Amino acid sequence: MxxxxxxxxxxxxxxxxxxxxxxxxxxxxxxxxxxxxxxxxxxxxxxxxxxxxxxxxxxxxxxxxxxxxxxxxxxxxxxxxxxxxxNYGGWVDRLGLGKAVIAFALTSAAAIAVVLFSPQWLAPLIPDSVDDRLGDALVGDFGGRFCHTPAGDAALQKLVASLDDAPQDLRVEVAKIDMLNAVALPGGNVILFDGLLKQARSPDEVAGVLAHEIGHVREKHVMQALLRQMGLAVVLGGVDGNSGAMVNNMLAMSYSRNAEAEADAYAMKALGSANISPVGTASFFDRLSQLDGSAGVVKDNAGITGYLSSHPLSASRKDAFEKSIVKGKNYKPALTPSEWAELKTMCTQDRKAKSGFGFDFN
Amino acid sequence: MSDEQLQPHSAFRFHGSWQEFARIAFPNLLLTIVTLGIYRFWATTREREYLWSKTDFIDERLEWTGRGMELFIGFIMVLLLIGLPFFGIQLVSQGLIFQGAPMLAGLLTFAMFLSLFYLTGVAYFRALRYRLSRTYWRGIRGGSDDPGFQYGLSYMWKWVVGWLPLFLMVPWAMISLWNDRWNAMSFGPHRFSANAQWTPLMKRYLLFYLVPFLFLGGAVIFGVSMAASGSAPDALGDTGMAVGGVLAVVAVLAFYIIIPLAALAFYSKYFRMAVGGLRLHTLEFAFRARAVDWVLFFLANMAIIICTLGIGYIFMPYRNWKFFVEHMEAYGEINIDELTQSQTVVEKHGEGLLDAFDVGAI
The missing domain is CATH 2.30.29.30 (Pleckstrin-homology domain (PH domain)/Phosphotyrosine-binding domain (PTB))
Structure with missing residues (x-):
């Protein structure tokens, strides 16, 4: 036939x-x-x-x-x-457009949820040795920019020990860089920049900032952020160019704001148990808020600037630290005046440490 | 457009309609969103299938046989072979800066930049090759056996030569690279030959090149004459301010309108010269769009995008293709019996490189 x-x-x-x-x-x-x-x-x-x-x-x-x-x-x-x-391609033709759209949307939502939430329980599973090696690779001797004097080191050590129960797994250093900043890096590395020490008016202020960075280390925020960034880069890799980067940044920022709030909470607790007054930290954020212009919107926590900046507004942080003051408590200064003077001038005294970030080879 | 009446015998004709295209573009947009961008490779393929199938060359339609999966594989290859190593290099060079070896970091970054530059050239070549190898007419396709690695080197040195004499040799670089690219391509058994000339481009290029200097010169002369007459604009009171304001507005408009216009005038001439120098066996090609056509085309595109609050962007592939086809022209004869199948290799992956670098067509 x-x-x-x-x-x-x-x-x-x-x-x-x-x-x-x-x-x-x-x-x-x-x-x-x-x-x-x-x-x-x-x-x-x-x-x-x-x-x-x-x-x-x-x-x-x-x-x-x-x-x-x-x-x-x-x-x-x-x-x-x-x-x-x-018509549309294999899967979509088999499912039909409507069902395919729903299936894809659910899959995508699940993928994003996994990437956003899994770092919180994945980060503690990363062995400390990996964390340490990453920290060593990233920080090393920081190009010889760390400052050391016997008295300054002792003061810093005292400060760290008063804020943390296991100071031996932390590596806190002061870098000869004139920036009003401090960072927490993998491997328990915390770096205070000399600019911050110079600007600080009391050791209590430095203690607050240091406690905040230790909070990042103890809450495993650094590894979480790394994992989250990598995951988002993979999941949003298909989205082209700007829109992908924008979504990525928005998601990452909302999480880093969470992390900042957690680190602040950790800092308040650490200051409390070290018997150090949070007043210094509050006034430090007060001065910062003059710099970042958020003083005008103190009460407006959900203001647009608050959403788009990775740190909570300095002004609202100041309020939080002020609220954590326990009236009548007998706070003691974080360091004695002479210890404080040694720490503050450590980088000026240490002439061997290199300064700045530039191409300054000697 | 009324081009069809003006040129009833054009060898290229386009029969598409934007309503039909919309029925492809909107589901594409939806699917692209719910798949976090991954569907865009299939979306591109569907759009090309439609546009090609609505394009007549002489008496038969074109056929696009590329597949979404090919583009997707190309994208994944770029991600793994280029994206990942480059991400690693970036991390390493950041680490090097931290560790105080900025010189080495600089070298590494420069090497990365050089290889990106090279790969951009290779990408341009391979995209054209891919598109020709997936375009069929009467069951016959195009292609090239050249993998384009040599072209990548030409791309680097020719652009450097184009930039070195104060960017004056750019037209030469553009035309020379166009010729290199097309001379390596073939359709059926026939090799393309590209002999476009660059010297006729120089008048338009100098116009574009000199416009900013003319403005600067004008501004300086205006300032000097004002100073010489002993009165700054504000010394003339309100009228002086008004004159100054008007002049400022004119200057801004000029910057945003006249410079793009000059660029378009140059580009329209470039494209006419480039296509005009192209031959395929007994066929000669021409591109009839003049500067005015390009200007109207871009203004219409902008109007569409603005009036639709950006949604109109999804019609740009349609508009671009239509503009291209409606202004393409071919002369000469084809012997159908002589037009046999291309023996060039067919790569299994698509425009990954080009897609990754986000550079345009043809």
Whole structure:
């Protein structure tokens, strides 16, 4: 039994368009052109290529450029033997557009949720040795920028020990860099910049900032942030350019704001148990808020600046630290005046330490 | 557009409609969003399938046979082979800066920049090759056996030569690279030959090149004459202020309108010269869009995007292709019997490199 259909055909060898008849024999077919017969070809080798206007175009596996062009309504006998037209692509065609959209949306939401939430319990699982090695690789001797004097080191050690129960797994250093900043890095590394020490008006202020950075270390925020950034980069890798980077930053920032708040809470607790007054830290943030211009929106926690900056507003942090003051408690200064003077001038005294960030080779 | 009436015998014709394209573009947008961008490779493929199938060359439609999966694989390859190593290099060089070896970090960054520069050239070449190898006409396709690694080197040194003499040789670099690229391409059994000239471009290029200097000169002369007449604009009171204001507005407008106009005038000439120098066996090509057409085209694009609050952006592939096809022209004859299948290699992956660097078509 065989059936015949008229179709247009290119053989893929020459650009000549042929009018041929398809002769169907079981699961195979022949092409007839005048007296010439080619084939047999298996229907299982036929692949859908594209739609050209009203015509469906089919190719043959392994035959470059071989085409059957069926225009108009395809007879149902033949249609059953040919592969289904492709529209959106494999999965979407199989599911249907509506269901596919829902399935993709759920998958994407799940992927983002995993990336955002898993670092919190993944970070503690990363062995300390990895964390330490990463810290060593990243920090090293900081290009010789760490300042040391016997008295200054002792003062710093005292400060760390008063704020943390296990100071031996922390490495706190002062770097000769004139920036009003401090950072927590992998491997328990905390770096206070000399600019911060110079600006601080009391050892209590430094204690607050240091306690905050130790909070980052103890809450494993650094590793969490690293994992989260890597995960977001992978998940949002498909989104092109700017929009991906923007979404990424927004998500990462909302989480780093959380982390800052956690570190602040940790700092208040550490200051409390060390019997150091949070007043100094509050006044430090008060001065910072004059710098970052958030003084005008003190009460507006959800203000636009608060959302877009990775740190909570300095002004609102000041309020939080002020509230943590326990009235009537007998606070003692974090360091004695002479210890404080040694710490503050450590970088000025240590002439061997390199300064700045630039290309200053000696 | 009324081009069809003006040029009834154009070898290239476009039959698409934006309503039909919308039925492809909107589901594409939806699917791209819910897949966090991953669907965009399939989206691009569907759009090209439509645009190609609505484009007639002489008496037969074009056919796009590229697949979304190919583009996706290309993207993944770039991510693994280039993205990941570069991410690593960036980390290492940051570490090096921390560790006090900024010189080494600088060298590393420079090497990274050089290899990116090289790969951009390779990417341009391979994108053109990919597009030709997936474009069929009468069952015949194009392609190239050149992998484009040599072209990457030409790309580097020719652009450097173009920039070195105060950017004056840029037209030479552009045309020379266009010729290099197309001379390596073929369609069917025939090699393209590209002999575009760059010297006719220089007048337009100098116009574009000199516009900023003319403005600067104008401003200086204005300032000097004001000073010479012993009165700054504000000394003339309100009218002086008004004159100054108007002049400032004119200067800003000039900067944002005249410089882009000059750039478009140059680019339209460049594209006409480049396409005009192209031959395929007995066929010659021409691109008929003049500077005015380009200006109107861009203004319309901007209007569409602004009036639709950005959604119109999804129609840009349609608009670009339509503009391109409607201004393309071919002369000469084709012997269909001589047009046999291309023997060039077919790469299994798509425009990964180009996609990653986000550079435009043709």
């Amino acid at each position: 065989s059936a015949f259909f008229d179709v247009a055909h290119y053989d893929g060898q020459k650009a000549v368009k042929r009018k041929v008849e398809v002769q169907v024999v079981g699961s195979q077919f022949y092409l007839l052109e005048n007296e010439r017969r080619t084939g047999p070809f298996a229907f299982s080798d036929v692949a859908y290529v594209t739609k050209q206007g009203e015509a469906d175009v089919y190719g043959l596996v392994g035959h470059d450029g071989w085409r059957l062009i069926l225009s108009g309504p395809v007879p149902s006998d033949l249609k059953g033997l040919l592969p289904a037209p492709r």
